[in-house]
Amino acid sequence: MQRSRTLTVDKGSEIKVYNEGAIRHNVAVVEYCRTCTAVFCGMGAGVLGLTALYGFGFYILSIVGMWLLLVAKAGSNYERFFTSRKAILTNGFFGALFTYILCWTFAYGMVHVY
Amino acid sequence: MSHAMGRVAVVVGMLLLCHTGYSVSQLRSFLRFNEDEFTSLPLDMMLEGLLGVAIAVWGAAATQTFKEIRAIEDIASKSFESFLHRPNFITFSHRGKNLFGDIS
Numbered sequence: 001m002q003r004s005r006t007l008t009v010d011k012g013s014e015i016k017v018y019n020e021g022a023i024r025h026n027v028a029v030v031e032y033c034r035t036c037t038a039v040f041c042g043m044g045a046g047v048l049g050l051t052a053l054y055g056f057g058f059y060i061l062s063i064v065g066m067w068l069l070l071v072a073k074a075g076s077n078y079e080r081f082f083t084s085r086k087a088i089l090t091n092g093f094f095g096a097l098f099t100y101i102l103c104w105t106f107a108y109g110m111v112h113v114y
Numbered sequence: 115m116s117h118a119m120g121r122v123a124v125v126v127g128m129l130l131l132c133h134t135g136y137s138v139s140q141l142r143s144f145l146r147f148n149e150d151e152f153t154s155l156p157l158d159m160m161l162e163g164l165l166g167v168a169i170a171v172w173g174a175a176a177t178q179t180f181k182e183i184r185a186i187e188d189i190a191s192k193s194f195e196s197f198l199h200r201p202n203f204i205t206f207s208h209r210g211k212n213l214f215g216d217i218s
Contacts, residue, residue, distance in 0.1 A: 036174035037174070049152075073175070081181070
């Protein structure tokens with residue numbers, strides 16, 4: 001099995017070896033979940049008729065909710081899957097925001113303006 | 115947790131959301147017809163919409179699996195000799211037959 005590894009030296013005395021393909025896979029999974037969350041919550045915000053700041057507040061709520069879901073899924077031993085939990089929250093924040101706004105305005109137009 | 119269950123959950127969540135959307139648009143046209151103003155959404159429609167969104171998000175996220183990133187975990191269980199085993203690089207066309215073959 002061919003596999004490339006990245007070698008990083010820890011601040012302590014331990015040398016950590018990471019499986020690069022697995023890191024990339026996990027980041028892709030988180031990106032997929034974030035896009036799905038943005039799409040579904042955007043459509044939900046449009047259907048519920050949220051406007052202006054309420055809509056953005058709902059987006060922040062949905063992203064934090066997704067973060068809690070993924071952190072719970074990773075479990076207490078999260079270092080098996082992620083190097084940093086905060087990165088899951090902040091990584092694609094504005095990219096997913098645009099997806100959210102797209103679905104939000106579409107659903108709002110469909111339902112409330114029609 | 116199979117992928118089929120996740121897809122079913124996404125479909126169910128989207129159906130709930132579409133049902134909510136349809137109800138809200140009907141409510142809006144009714145209010146527009148009666149020339150009442152639209153203040154806020156009824157509680158049951160709001161709950162149905164949120165439930166649909168929650169089911170869809172759960173269906174998309176919960177069926178994904180993570181992979182172990184620490185390479186130590188799976189190389190710790192292997193013996194040292196197994197690292198030299200590269201089956202793709204084994205060749206069968208070499209001089210061995212002439213060197214160690216039949217004595218004729």
